[in-house]
Amino acid sequence: MSLSSVQSTVSTLKSCQTDIGACMDMISDVALGIVEAQGMDNSSALKKLEDMILECSRLDREINCFVESVDEMTAQVRQEPPEAMVHLRDSVKGRFTELMSGVSDTDLQRHSKVVAFKDSVRKYAMQAGQTADENEGEELDEDIAVTQSQTNFICPLTQVEMVNPMKNKICNHYYDQGAVLEMIKVKHKNKKTFRCPKVGCDNTDVQQSDLELDLVMKRMIQNHKRQSKKT
Ligand SMILES: [Zn+2]
Numbered sequence: 001m002s003l004s005s006v007q008s009t010v011s012t013l014k015s016c017q018t019d020i021g022a023c024m025d026m027i028s029d030v031a032l033g034i035v036e037a038q039g040m041d042n043s044s045a046l047k048k049l050e051d052m053i054l055e056c057s058r059l060d061r062e063i064n065c066f067v068e069s070v071d072e073m074t075a076q077v078r079q080e081p082p083e084a085m086v087h088l089r090d091s092v093k094g095r096f097t098e099l100m101s102g103v104s105d106t107d108l109q110r111h112s113k114v115v116a117f118k119d120s121v122r123k124y125a126m127q128a129g130q131t132a133d134e135n136e137g138e139e140l141d142e143d144i145a146v147t148q149s150q151t152n153f154i155c156p157l158t159q160v161e162m163v164n165p166m167k168n169k170i171c172n173h174y175y176d177q178g179a180v181l182e183m184i185k186v187k188h189k190n191k192k193t194f195r196c197p198k199v200g201c202d203n204t205d206v207q208q209s210d211l212e213l214d215l216v217m218k219r220m221i222q223n224h225k226r227q228s229k230k231t
Helices: 003-038 043-078 082-101 105-109 112-132 142-147 177-189 215-230
Strands: 165-168 174-176 211-213
Touching (some): 003 043, 043 082, 043 112, 105 112, 165 177, 165 215, 174 177, 177 211
Antiparallel strands (some): 165 211
């Protein structure tokens, strides 16, 4: 086992994490479909989806722990004579087991996409209830109220209706995923910051980590599109 082969395995695993994230978004989207069709009645299906997303959260965590073990142990092995490489596999395995044993269910629940799953199901169920009975709704989440106006479906970057709306957790503005990620990439490449393009917003430094795909919003835009086609 050479260090370069270890590094290429690690980078393959990191790209798997992107797929795991996409898979988690898909699970959330299926859950929203169920809520849309059946409300919160089909709790067994929603529970199954929650178990699935927790399983993804565990996989994601395992990769993090593995990468961390490899980083630590390869750093250590560089300080030692070449013979130490022989034990690399065992020491990585040992460290990995140690790190994973410290991972609790609560940690898995804390994964941002697990939190987003629960939030979107809750919000969407509330919103569906509101539409069914306009007068008897509880007080709506502020961002749901905001999304009810169609103008907010427009991306401030592309000026067209968003396909994959990402919410900025800092200033609560929305942009389409493709456009905003590209803008941040270009700005950062030129050593510049990316200012929130929403008129009047004073957020001058938007980071990719501030952004989160908003599946409830995505579904609302899709529904809106379907509805406007009908009329
Ligand atoms: Zn903003």
